[in-house]
Amino acid sequence: MSEGIAQPDQRVENEGGTRDLFSKFDDIIHTRETLLATGVEDPYNLVMEKVLSPTRAICNGRDTILLGTYNYMGMTFDPDVLDAGKQALADFGSGTTGSRVLNGTYQGHKECEDALKEFYNMDSAMVFSTGYQANLGIISTIAGKGDYVVLDIDSHASIYDGCAMGNAEIVPFRHNDIEAMEKRLRRIPEDAGKLVILEGVYSMLGDVAPLKEMVAIAKKYGAMVLVDEAHSMGFIGENGRGVCEEQGVIDDVDFIIGTFSKSVGTVGGFCVSNHPKFDIMRLVCRPYVFTASLPPSVVATAATSIRKLMHGSNKRAHLWENSKVLHKGLVDLGFEIGTDEPQSAIIAVIMPDLQRGAMMWEALLKEGLYVNLARPPATPANMTLLRCSLCAEHSAEEVQTILQMFDRAGKAVGILAS
């Protein structure tokens, strides 16, 4: 499920302290204190003192291989990308200090949108200040009161927040369940506005959606379709357009939402579409209008990176290789993985429980490996996961080193038999 929902299902009574507006967080505080009391390093308070490359950093004082940064295509230190950013910083200054619809649209923002239109071969592109705002803005604006949003239960927090902000009726279906999705679409009043929201890759387990079947069904019931390709852009599909491209349904999808904070290697969000009226979004979408636009250096790095990703097929091939080797290696070591086959650049290692997951996370960090610790209730089926996201810049040797680290840490913590 989404990373942003952070309330445990069971309430914990907290003694002491005055009741005030913060009392509602007592159960989260309790869970956190209990975990930290076991002596593990705080998994949510890591500081990277130095970043050496897309795959290495000094974390809490240790030289660390990064395996949990979503930096799939390793563009963060690309020389052309850095040059473009420096040039824009020098030429256009450090920030726009304004909304896209007032003084915040520079040449760089238009160039970034042009790069997106070319990348996706679509008519319109709109750049937001973050990926979160792209989902929040588009969903809340197009699906209003009385409209229905049919979405996968494991959708990202930004999708749920967009639905809530727009006041649409939210109708979730079981993760990746085609039949459950169709049943819900069939029951919605025929004349109601309908939006189906899917993700190309779901970030918790790294599994892909059956978009081919789902998009066809959505169209059969007259629904518009929005696909979030945050974790697939740049990597999946012949031209890196994502799972929509890979499964041959990109022309039937009404909106693709994505982010610059993963494969593109900076920050920002976007929506591309062929809808003839799409441009009106620039005036009616509040998370687009009522915030400052991205700094000139950010859109310059994004545009350069997006154009380079169009020609990234060699990197894509190497990333697939990394994903396959890591997946097979972890299975061979005896770990349980979220998917039977590698489906994306995310490999989710299932931990027996939160405490041993946190111990394993810490053991890996001490080995010099950073992965994401994902815990209930943010995870599906209340699993504790060590989420690994690979990078095209991880060398084949690094992947082997990573596997040796998992082997040693797994035995030390007792998850693997020694």
Next chain:
Amino acid sequence: MTEAEVDTRIRALIEPFNKKGVEIKDSTTFQNDLEFDSLTVMDFVAEIEDEFDIIISMNQQAEIENYGQLVSAVHKLQANS
């Protein structure tokens, strides 16, 4: 379908989810009395939706805290569908 018939059907559906055998009254709450977590809620709601061929959106679910409210909401929804 009368509200009593809706009640009978939901009582049968709730059985496998009522792991602790809590006595079901109108005032029985899903979160506190039955201790349903979010996954259980999803599965339970899906069972009801299929049984009555209705949709209970998350917005509507947020208004339903106890068993009596559920029966009454489902009775209204299936009458309209």
